[in-house]
Amino acid sequence: MNSQSVFVQHVYLDAVGIIVGKLEKDGPLRRYFKNYIEDSYFGESTFELAQKKLSYQAIQIALRQSKYESEDIEIAIGGDLSNQIHASTSSVEKYSFPYIGVYAACASFVLSMILGSIYIDKQITVNALCFTSSHLGVSEKQFRYPNEYGIQKCDTNTTTLTGGVALILTKNRNKIKINSFTVGKVVDVLSKNVNDMGTCMAYAALDTFKTHLTNLNKNLDEYDQIITGDLSLYGSKIFIEEAKKMGYFLEQKHSDCGSLIYDITTQDVNAGGSGPTCCPVVTFSYFLDKMLKGEMKRILVIATGALHSQISYQQKQSIPCIAHAIELEVNYAY
Incomplete structure (x- = not known):
């Protein structure tokens, strides 16, 4: 099981x-x-x-x-x-x-x-x-x-x-259905840089992404988009590059909520957005709208988190990360 x-x-x-x-x-x-x-x-x-x-x-x-x-x-x-x-x-x-x-x-x-x-x-x-x-x-x-x-x-x-x-x-039938989920594992790449959490979270996202597809016998082609929570500019690049090494080509399939929520060229936000609301704000506004309009049928949402504390990073401990995934699809039977 x-x-x-x-x-x-x-x-x-x-x-x-x-x-x-x-x-x-x-x-x-x-x-x-x-x-x-x-x-x-x-x-x-x-x-x-x-x-x-x-x-x-x-x-x-x-x-x-x-x-x-x-x-x-x-x-x-x-x-x-x-x-x-x-x-x-x-x-x-x-x-x-x-x-x-x-x-x-x-x-x-x-x-x-x-x-x-x-x-x-x-x-x-x-x-x-x-x-x-x-x-x-x-x-x-x-x-x-x-x-x-x-x-x-x-x-x-x-x-x-x-x-x-x-x-x-x-439990009552509606237009958008939760199809599956994957609970992530703690991934620690020994990064201690609290000013670049997108990079270390990218590896947690990769682990959960691969695990979800492998465990549930899923193919990348089944999804319209693979959506990460808040890897933003730098973490997203690593996620795409490392996924390619695994045989997954995400250049046209990946979106990051932290990269979408702001305009990094005109807004003073550095590498983009983050925070617990970053993933759901973008997913359940922008992507939900596309699903309800029929522009997307199925998406995999991978939310990422850096699990350091205020004390742990001051003690120069590394930053453990997590990524949890949930699959949403349009219920055409509704």
Whole structure:
């Protein structure tokens, strides 16, 4: 029995809620974002409270799009980059549904979708709420330096998205189906450079990509796109080059959410975007739109995460990485 890569049945996308910051709204995908904030504080006194509010608002948006009321949600699964995933936990404290907090760094959202899919596939629940959030001000303060410090950044640095994403999965038939998933393994290439996490995460993405195709006997031709979460400019190049050595030619098949969310030629974002919301914001706006329009039938989404801590990198420890994958397809029988 293969427990790493699994097919699921009767798991569908019910509703999506997305809210982004001004930098994301000003980017090339602007037309997909109806809900956005102009003020990074979102009317709050701290960035941390703003992130909590973004998470809460994303859930509210998803619930308004769904046939489910908050009282109908049977399980909620969420996580983020803030210490002890506080933004996620505090954003659902007013709800009555059961909650599971998860952490896989920038791969947290896909991990929550995997767990939600298991709950529904195994008929434990009929629905699952998956959510995440991130904030540039919170992540910079926690993992690098506060923005106010004004430190010069490296070309390989990425910019954490400000936003929130929530998604409701259901057992009831709908247009978009969850077909399968692969739970990633920890991959550590012994990199200690926290200013270039795209490079080390690329190898985790490669491992999960190959594992998914091998374990489930899949061919690259079955997918319209292989989508990575936040490898951005430098990590994406490595992902494509190393995949070619394995016999997979991805030049026309690969897209990276961190490379799509911003215009790196006109926006001051260095190597592109990152953060827990990076993958789901782009996937469930830009790529979901293409699937609903019939321009794409099946995509493989590989979310990547760097699993270092504030202490581990200061102690010069290497950065372990993870990548979780989930396969989405159009349900033409709907």
